[in-house]
Amino acid sequence: MLEALPPLRLNAPDSRSRDAAVTLSVFRNPLVGVMVARSAERQRLATAFREIVRAELPNGPKVTEGGFQVIGAGPDKWLIFSPEHHGSFDALSEAVGSSVLLLDQSSGWLAAQISGRMAPAVMRKGVQIDLHEKTFAQGDAALTILDQFWACIWVGPGPVSTFNCLVRRSFSAAFHVWFQEASAEFGSSASYV
Structure with a gap:
């Protein structure tokens, strides 16, 4: 690459x-992901996010930090960044399930x-x-x-x-x-x- x-x-x-x-x-070897949620799933996503990433989902064009840096990219859309790939992305993907689109686009x-x-x-x-x-x-x-x-x-x-x-x-x-x-x-x- x-x-x-x-x-x-x-x-x-x-x-x-x-x-x-x-x-x-x-x-x-960065991790760059895209996460998109339906408005109805936002609360469930926020809960899973707090547990796995140890951070709040940002509202608007803000960045929060925990296991990842999460950047608000639009209504119910976020970019996820980490300088290195790590297992938390897989854990987050499992926690949010299929109702939230979570893609590794590194x-x-x-x-x-x-x-x-x-x-x-x-x-x-x-x-x-x-x-x-x-x-x-x-x-x-x-x-x-x-x-x-x-x-x-x-x-x-x-x-x-x-x-x-x-x-x-x-x-x-x-x-x-x-x-x-x-x-x-x-x-x-x-x-x-």
Whole structure:
């Protein structure tokens, strides 16, 4: 799967610099799932979710954390993310049963994290939403256009200058090019994690 991704190149004036202002970390084996429920099943789903994931279902474009990061993607629709695959996804699938659509779509997504002191400046070059920490803080998410492709972005966990991005795998090359161009003036590093 990773073979299809373009090689990560560094844009720093001195690419060996340990003090890169922006770092791109692409997750090697992330879990990305989609969960859709009928409105009538939401309470049952919320209960199962609390028991398995140890988190509440977010309302609106928010992120909750437990065994997964869960991003509200629309009415009764959520994206599920974890940097690594783990058994909780199977347990959640069994707990919610067939009345809730729960799909592992990991192979269709590129999951990355952009961090560092200049990460907000890099992100502002790609999105047309206000990323100021008072309006887009930890726990907030957005389904938006990043450069010229659809993405889901959210802050954290960690410092305010950490952004997570989910991009359709077919746009991974465009995402890499965007990152390289947007971060070129600041100095950057990139790696698979």
